Amino acid sequence: MSKHERRYQKYLDRKRQKHGNKATEAGRMAPQIAAAANSPIHEALVPAKLFELGMGNLVFSRLLPDGRIAMGAFLLDVFCLGVKDAFVAIVTKAEYGMRRSSWSAAESLQPMDPACFRKLVEGGVAYAQDLGFSPHADYAVASQIFGDVQATECSTRFEYGHDGKPFYISGPHETATQVQNILEQLERRLGPGNFDYLVMDQ
Secondary structure (H helix, E strand, O other): OOHHHHHHHHHHHHHHHHOHHHHHHHHHHHHHHHHHOOOOEEEEEEEOOHHHHOEEEEEEEEEOOOOOEEEEEEEEEOOOOEEEEEEEEEEOHHHHHHHHHHHHHHHOEEEOOHHHHHHHHHHHHHHHHHHOOOOOOOHHHHHHHHOOOOHHHOOOOOOOOEOOEOEEEOOOOOOHHHHHHHHHHHHHHHOOOOOEEEOOOO
16 A cells, blocks of 8 residues: 555545544434335435536435434535535424525525436445545435435436546535545546646635
8 A cells, every 4th residue: 555545544534533423323323214215205305506516415305104304415526526424314394394495595406306316326426436435424324215216217317527527626624634635536546637626725
């Protein structure tokens, strides 16, 4: 393992450690989410400008027999990193409605066919993995909300990246070290000049 690969591995370890408690909470909910996956689909919502902006919050929900809503949410970067964040929750209809209103006001959420929703998210994960990036630690639990929805039933073709190549845009919570590690990973995987990036002021 090269020096750069060791540095990137350390970055991944720190990232996993940082999200350790959150991942444990999601892990505790895994049986409930797996059971909820048998309930009727409530909504599958995607930001209207996802492929324009490159990133957005996607929400997939199911209506439980007791009237509550089980939901999985995914912060999806379609330009480069795939699922950057994921979480699950079981909430009342009123709480779901409040969350939905705030998300929709910020991102103009639009309904999407559930099969296409799953295909979109899983395609983003596969694109990022090909570049060497793993999805958020809670993705494994959150994706259980899909249940028996089949991505193969969606005929829509999604294009990841931007103008034919990955485009990394640094996030507000990423440190200078994290940004550097991501850029180095892209350069190792693709070579100089074969990806674009925009680093925000930290």
